[in-house]
Amino acid sequence: MDIQEKLGHFKDEMGKVIIGKEKVIELIFVSLLQKGHILFESVPGTGKTMLSKSVARAIGGTFTRIQFTPDILPSDITGLNIYNPKTQEFELRKGPVDTDILLADEINRATPRTQSALLEVMEEKQVTIDGVRIPVDEPFIVLATQNPIESRQGTFDLPEAQMDRFLMKIDLGYPSREEEKLMLDTHGAQNALDGVRPVFSKDEIIELQSRLSSVEVNDAVQEYALDIIHSSRNHEHVDTGVSPRGTIALLQAAKGIALIRGRHYVTPDDIKYIAPFVISHRLVLNIEGMALTEADAVAFDIINSAEVPVEYGVLRDEV
Amino acid sequence: MKFKSVFSDSKTMNFFTGAVIILFTLNIFYGIQLNRLIAVSLGLFISSAVLNYLYERNVAKKLRFEIIDKETRMFKNQNDLLRIRISQDGMMPILAGRLTISAGDDIRFQDDISTGVRQHTITAVTFTVMPKSRTLITIPFSGYSRGVSKIVRSELKIPRIFGFGSIDLEQYGKTDHEIIIYPDRHALHNREMENRMMPGGFTERNALFSDPLMTNGTRGYIPEDSMRDIHWKASAKTGELQTRLYDKMTRVSWLILINLRSENSYAPPGNIETIFEKVAFVTGKAAEAGIPYKIITNMVMLNSRSFFSLEKSTGSLHYRRTLETLARTDTVTYTLHFERLLRHVQMHEEIPTHVIFTGVADDPISQSLSVLEAKGAHVFQLDDYGIIPFESTKTGEARR
Numbered sequence: 001m002d003i004q005e006k007l008g009h010f011k012d013e014m015g016k017v018i019i020g021k022e023k024v025i026e027l028i029f030v031s032l033l034q035k036g037h038i039l040f041e042s043v044p045g046t047g048k049t050m051l052s053k054s055v056a057r058a059i060g061g062t063f064t065r066i067q068f069t070p071d072i073l074p075s076d077i078t079g080l081n082i083y084n085p086k087t088q089e090f091e092l093r094k095g096p097v098d099t100d101i102l103l104a105d106e107i108n109r110a111t112p113r114t115q116s117a118l119l120e121v122m123e124e125k126q127v128t129i130d131g132v133r134i135p136v137d138e139p140f141i142v143l144a145t146q147n148p149i150e151s152r153q154g155t156f157d158l159p160e161a162q163m164d165r166f167l168m169k170i171d172l173g174y175p176s177r178e179e180e181k182l183m184l185d186t187h188g189a190q191n192a193l194d195g196v197r198p199v200f201s202k203d204e205i206i207e208l209q210s211r212l213s214s215v216e217v218n219d220a221v222q223e224y225a226l227d228i229i230h231s232s233r234n235h236e237h238v239d240t241g242v243s244p245r246g247t248i249a250l251l252q253a254a255k256g257i258a259l260i261r262g263r264h265y266v267t268p269d270d271i272k273y274i275a276p277f278v279i280s281h282r283l284v285l286n287i288e289g290m291a292l293t294e295a296d297a298v299a300f301d302i303i304n305s306a307e308v309p310v311e312y313g314v315l316r317d318e319v
Numbered sequence: 320m321k322f323k324s325v326f327s328d329s330k331t332m333n334f335f336t337g338a339v340i341i342l343f344t345l346n347i348f349y350g351i352q353l354n355r356l357i358a359v360s361l362g363l364f365i366s367s368a369v370l371n372y373l374y375e376r377n378v379a380k381k382l383r384f385e386i387i388d389k390e391t392r393m394f395k396n397q398n399d400l401l402r403i404r405i406s407q408d409g410m411m412p413i414l415a416g417r418l419t420i421s422a423g424d425d426i427r428f429q430d431d432i433s434t435g436v437r438q439h440t441i442t443a444v445t446f447t448v449m450p451k452s453r454t455l456i457t458i459p460f461s462g463y464s465r466g467v468s469k470i471v472r473s474e475l476k477i478p479r480i481f482g483f484g485s486i487d488l489e490q491y492g493k494t495d496h497e498i499i500i501y502p503d504r505h506a507l508h509n510r511e512m513e514n515r516m517m518p519g520g521f522t523e524r525n526a527l528f529s530d531p532l533m534t535n536g537t538r539g540y541i542p543e544d545s546m547r548d549i550h551w552k553a554s555a556k557t558g559e560l561q562t563r564l565y566d567k568m569t570r571v572s573w574l575i576l577i578n579l580r581s582e583n584s585y586a587p588p589g590n591i592e593t594i595f596e597k598v599a600f601v602t603g604k605a606a607e608a609g610i611p612y613k614i615i616t617n618m619v620m621l622n623s624r625s626f627f628s629l630e631k632s633t634g635s636l637h638y639r640r641t642l643e644t645l646a647r648t649d650t651v652t653y654t655l656h657f658e659r660l661l662r663h664v665q666m667h668e669e670i671p672t673h674v675i676f677t678g679v680a681d682d683p684i685s686q687s688l689s690v691l692e693a694k695g696a697h698v699f700q701l702d703d704y705g706i707i708p709f710e711s712t713k714t715g716e717a718r719r
Contacts, residue, residue, distance in 0.1 A: 071531050076547060083555040090551065113532050148636075157609060157634060287603045290635035291501060291642050292392050 003208060007260050009199045010058055017054040017192045018047060020179035027170055027277060028055055030256035033209055036167025036249070037122055037142040039107075039158075039281065046172045048145040052103045053193060055143060059205065060198030061100030062137075068110040074117035078127040079134075092129065097121045097136055100202070104144040108155045115162055118142065122165040139205055142166075160240065160284055167249050169281035171296075215255040216265045220309035224268050225250050227306040228275055232282075237289025237298050246282045253278050268308045275303045320384040320403075322475055322488035336368050371481040374411055378477055379488055381409035382448075384418075386470075386496040387455075392639070393462045394501050398429075401460060401498075405446060406453040417476040419443040420458065425466035425500050429459040439471065462500040465595060465646055470494045501642040504603055505596035507705040516673050516699070516706070517571065517608055529565035537561040572631065572671040573605055573612035574696070576664065578657040578678030579650055580617065587650035590703060594677045595645050597701055601675070606638035613671070614644060617660040619653050626660060631669075661687035670694045677701045680709065 007029050014025045031038050040048040056063040066077060079095030096102060097118075107115060121127050122142055126135045144166070146158070163169075175183060186192075200208070217225075229250065233241030242250075254270040261270075280299035289298060339361055387402040401420075407413060421439045422428070428442035440460070448454045473490035537553045540560035553561040575598060581588040588594070598614070605612050613631035620627055629637075629644045657678060664674075665687065674696045680688065688698050688709060698709040 071529075073531050073547060081551060082549075083551040085554075085558070085560075088555075090555070111532070285635060287504075287607065287638075288394075290606060290638050291394070291603075292639075294635075 003211065003259055004262060006199065006204075006208065013058045013196050013199055014051075014054050016195045018051050019183045019186070020175050021047075021051070021172065024051070024170055024172060026260060027168060027274075029260060030253055030274070031167050032059065032139075032141065032205060033212055033256045033259065034167065034252045035139045035141060035209060036253070037144070037165060039163075039166040039169045040143065040145045040172060041148050041169055041281075042145075042172035043174075044147055046174060048147075048172060049103070049105055050193070051172065052105075052143040052145060054196050056101040056103060057193065057196040058199045059101055059141075060200060061139070061202055063101045063103070064096040064099040065103040065105060066096050067105050068107050068114075070109060070111060072110050072114050074114055077114070077117040078121070079129055081130050090130075092132075092134070094134070095127070097127055097140070100137060100139060100141070102140070102142045104142055106146060107144040108146040108158055110156065112156050112159050115156070115158055119161055119165065122162075139202070139209075163281050164243050164245055166281060167253060168277040170277060211259060212252065212255050214264060215258050217251060217255070218265065221254075221266050221268055221271065222251070224306060224309050225254070225271050225275075228271070228279070228303055231306060232279060232299075232302050235283075235298060235302055237285055237293055238283050239286040239289070240284035242279050242282045246279060250275060250278045272303060272308070276300060279303075320386065320470070320473055320490055320494050321492050322379060322382070322384070322473070323491045324379060324486065324488050335364060339364055339368070367481045371479055374479060374481055375486055377409055378411040378413065378486060379475075382407050382413070384473075386494060389496055391496075391498045392501065392643070393498070395462045395464065395503050398459060398461045399498075401458040403456050403458070404453055405448050405456065407448045407450055410450045412447075412449045412480070413477050414447050414480060415445055415478055416447065417443055417445050418456070419474040419476075420470055421472040422460075422470050422498070423466070423468035425462070425464050425468040426460045426498050427463045429461070460498075462498075464500065465502040465592060466500055467647055468498040468500065470496060499643055499646045502592065502595040502599045502645050504600040505593060506600055507597060516573070516697075517610070529567060531565055533566035534563045535566050536564045538564060571610050571673065573610055573673045573675060574631075574664070574668065574671045575602070575612060575614045575701075576657075576660060576674065576676040577614065577616040577648070578660075578676065579648070579654045580657060580678070582679045582681065585654065588678060591650050593703070594701065595648070597705075598677070599642060599645055601701065601706065602638060602641045606633065606635060606641075609633050612637075612641075613668075614641065615660060615664070615668075616648055617654050617657050618648060619655055621653060626655075626663065631671075658683050658687055661691070665690050665694075670696050673697050673699060675699045675701050675706065676709070 007026070010029055011022060011025050014021075014028075018025070028038060030036075040052065042048050053063075053065075066072070075095070077095050078097060079093055081090040082093050083089075084091050104118065121136060121140065125138065125140050126133050128134070147155075174180075225247065229242045229247045232238060235241070250271065251266070253274045254266045257270040257274050258264070258266045276296065276299050279302070280296045283295045283298055285293070285295060285298065342361065383406045385404045385406070387404055391399055391401075393399055403418075405418075419441065420428075420443075421433070421441045424433075424438050424440050426440060428440045430442050431440050432443060433439050433441040440463075442458055442460075444456050444458060446454055446456050470490075475488040477486040477488070479485060534550070537550045538561065540549065540554075540562050544562040548563050550561045550563045577594065577598065579587050579591065602612060602614075611631050611633040613629060615626050615628040618627040619625070627644075627648065629641055632640075657676075661684065670691060672695075674688070674691050676688065676698070677700075680700065692698050699706050700709045
């Protein structure tokens with residue numbers, strides 16, 4: 001199975017619904033390669049939910065959606081034991097997390113306590129209900145959307161532990177003028193989402209994921225990634241820098257980029273390309289940082305100030 | 320930044336051009352023979368004059384000045400750079416051009432030359448830019464006082480390459496660049512904020528919603544109840560379906576009211592800058608704790624006839640806006656009496672759990688605050704000592 005061919009099919013299917021955003025689709029593909037959860041953050045009306053639904057369709061497998069609201073309960077997410085008066089026994093009613101793809105729509109509308117119900121399942125792929133551990137099926141991937149708009153009434157910031165569990169945060173942004181024109185021309189012609197066909201089977205996703213381990217990372221490149229991570233912990237505007245989980249995520253995501261670009265080794269460019277998407281949401285700014293700048297700008301500052309290695313040695317497959 | 324020419328033709332050049340014209344006129348009408356050397360010199364001079372004319376007319380036509388950072392945010396005494404990109408898209412080079420910039424005195428340029436000029440800081444930089452190329456100049460400055468500083472005037476002197484003197488240009492129109500200098504954060508050391516104003520202990524009296532995570536009991540199931548509200552363990556225990564009962568939603572929110580008037584005059588109180596610094600600190604704590612807050616001042620926006628305010632929100636973006644609002648608050652503008660602001664709050668604002676006001680509370684103000692207390696708000700005063708609980712029952716004298 002050729003990975004670039006699969007990426008091409010994935011782009012074609014996604015292109016039926018989402019116009020432009022080729023880079024975003026590539027990033028989603030990279031996340032899928034490592035079962036990474038994605039947080040889409042963008043202003044309302046930019047297609048976050050539609051994109052997530054299209055991804056779910058293109059991946060195949062089962063799909064559920066939770067619309068987060070302030071009164072949603074943890075048990076609405078994980079499931080619960082309900083009492084059956086006839087049998088006088090408790091029966092497990094599984095929650096929406098029992099799926100392959102979970103769309104957590106407007107995740108920041110739920111209280112942090114409810115958002116935290118996802119912590120265990122996102123990291124350990126299991127939920128614990130009344131002391132009983134229940135594993136969820138592979139691949140379990142959360143696609144969450146949130147809206148960063150200034151009117152934040154009725155929204156709650158995601159806890160840091162939750163943010164850290166997202167492999168990437170992707171800002172969709174506005175489409176270009178040409179893309180918007182194309183969107184106007186095609187919008188409403190048909191229900192585009194129905195036209196999206198599955199690109200992968202579950203087994204194919206697992207097979208693609210196994211290829212990541214064959215991608216090599218040179219010591220110098222690894223040091224470069226570590227320089228970025230460590231400077232995130234010492235930056236003047238950062239209170240809490242990138243976690244070790246973030247370090248692994250950065251390297252893994254860079255491997256994914258290398259793979260879809262047809263290489264079996266990671267270059268510093270791969271790290272530099274992917275780092276903003278992997279580290280910016282993991283930065284907790286201090287009060288001065290909050291006042292003067294934004295996490296995205298700090299992430300760019302950190303990445304740009306790290307010294308890029310220029311001698312990599314010779315890799316085996318290039319000899 | 321856009322510039323228009325202020326022609327200041329060189330007097331020397333004008334004198335020589337006049338002399339050349341006279342010589343040529345004499346030559347044509349009176350047949351005066353010029354020797355070859357003078358003729359060549361005059362030819363060169365005429366060429367120079369033509370080039371000078373063309374240079375003067377065209378040098379600034381395609382010259383562009385662009386301030387790279389449209390907005391700069393900083394605290395007092397912090398240093399930063401004003402970066403200006405100069406692009407010459409035309410064919411005329413500029414050698415040793417001199418750009419003089421004046422900005423509002425909330426900042427200070429590092430090489431300030433504004434001796435005797437009030438309310439401005441001025442600096443000058445020299446630059447050279449070749450045809451079809453660009454150059455970047457950086458001007459170091461530091462934040463001096465709370466406020467918003469803009470470039471108010473710029474002058475450009477371009478030395479003539481084919482003549483004497485210089486071509487002078489002046490900025491016209493406004494730049495959209497702003498330097499926002501936040502107030503410092505003045506730490507408060509009394510414990511009221513930690514003990515009585517943070518989330519945990521206060522229930523909003525007017526809460527419309529119940530908190531689904533705060534079960535305080537159960538009752539027998541009735542058919543309209545949602546299935547998700549059934550308490551399954553209690554149902555199993557009693558043998559009948561039981562529905563959860565919830566506490567009211569608890570959420571702390573602050574309303575900060577800044578009084579820009581002193582007790583007995585229209586002028587701002589003497590400690591107003593310290594008040595801003597304390598508000599900057601207090602709101603920073605609220606941002607860290609995720610407490611939503613709104614700020615209203617008794618400064619009136621003349622275009623909308625509303626009080627200058629910042630809408631309720633939370634988070635880091637809101638904190639940046641708070642500091643910007645504090646930076647933009649003008650203490651020498653049109654203000655209404657604080658009592659009017661309190662009446663507006665009573666009638667039009669959502670009553671939060673905590674009201675924090677600044678300034679002195681005379682008896683009418685105290686009475687208005689007692690109305691807010693009666694509506695369920697906990698009222699605090701932010702003064703020189705920090706945040707203290709306000710007791711509206713005390714009279715003005717006792718409070719002092």
